[in-house]
Amino acid sequence: IEWRHAFDPSRKLRVGYVSAAFSNHAAAKVFSVVLLHHDPDNFEIHCYSTRRRRDSLTIKIRLAAAGWRSIAGLDDRAAVDVIRNDGIDLLVDLDGHFNRNRLGLFAMRAAPVQLSAWGYVAGPGTPGIDYLLTDSIIVPPDEDHCFSEHLMRVGCAQPYNADLLPRRPAAPSSARGGGGIRFGCFNRYDKLNQENLRCWADILRACPDATLTLKDRYIGEARLRNRILDVMARAGVAPARLRFEGAEPQEGFLAAFDRIDLALDPFPVTGGVTSLDGLSQGVPMVTLYGAEPSARIGSSILASMKLNQFIAFSKDEYVAKAIELGGAQASSPSARDTVRARFESFSNWCSRDYVRQVEAAYREIWMRTCARLGD
Helix, strand or coil: CCCCCCCCCCCCEEEEEEECCCCCCHHHHHHHHHHCCCCCCCEEEEEEECCCCCCHHHHHHHHHCCEEEECCCCCHHHHHHHHHHCCCCEEEECCCCCCCCCHHHHHCCCCCEEEECCCCCCCCCCCCCCEEEECCCCCCHHHHHHCCCEEEECCCCCCCCHHHCCCCCCCCCCCCCCCCCEEEECCCHHHCCHHHHHHHHHHHHHCCCCEEEEECHHHHCHHHHHHHHHHHHHCCCCHHHEEEECCCCHHHHHHHHHHCCEEECCCCCCCCHHHHHHHHCCCCEEEECCCCHHHCHHHHHHHHCCCHHHEECCHHHHHHHHHHHHHHHHCCCCHHHHHHHHHHHHHHHHHHHHHHHHHHHHHHHHHHHHHHHCC
16 A cells, blocks of 8 residues: 555554444443543544444544545445545554444555554454553563554553543442441342352351342343343352342433442452442452453453452452451442542543543654654
């Protein structure tokens, strides 16, 4: 391909983002913090939407971007032509292998350098993706050889746009009253499996007054609830100790965190945005650092908030931490205040320092590209 770009390492860069989630979607809670806080003097932002959906966040992103195009009705070849004609220097995939992805146009090389960020922490591993934005917890340096992409590490692979949170009063730290510890997991039903259900049963047996609340839109199906109840009953946990809640609009979903004291992150695929939602409401979370990138998202988030004490490195430690921290949480009214303070510091860092780190990574990638493709 003969690129018409000026391969000047210091010039203003045109960065294109391709996604189906430029809307009030969970993924946008992560990547929008970057899109809405770019330095306009050094980066010109273009968005390529693969889905015909528009809401209030879509409008915010469109207003922040220098260019906006819908490629939902275009095949990959036509979309590549549009992106090349726009002169995009760095093209960023935000969707990975999720629904409505356009990895095909990346394989056709729509821009001189292409990368994947935020949407798919393991990297798509497909032709045309040159770089993957990650961090040192999700991918430790000794695992670089496992990836087809070149890795660029920034502070946290899962930032969060706290500006999208609805304004609601914080639950008073002492509002929980008496009773046993209230554990909870609000992640998708398909992340639950017999292994983590058995660990949760071990936790509940060790905390005889505790309850466990599971919240997801599919929990409303009796067949799925019964599967969970059966596993827990065989592990010695009575049905009365489990609470099941269905889906709610965002404000109600966030308010549901007022009804739990300690979140239990599922494994081996941990929570991402759901974990960030809970931490934004001051709810501590225990996570298990696992063997795959998708098993380390919770650890990356907690480490970024300096809450490393909630990270376990074995199932036995996970159970022990939940029991210990559950007891401490039940007797410590300031726990939510501590987590809220760490979250607020994290969210401020995301919208300021983190975005600068991403831009520095883009600049480094572009300098390498200039050395490779320039005169």
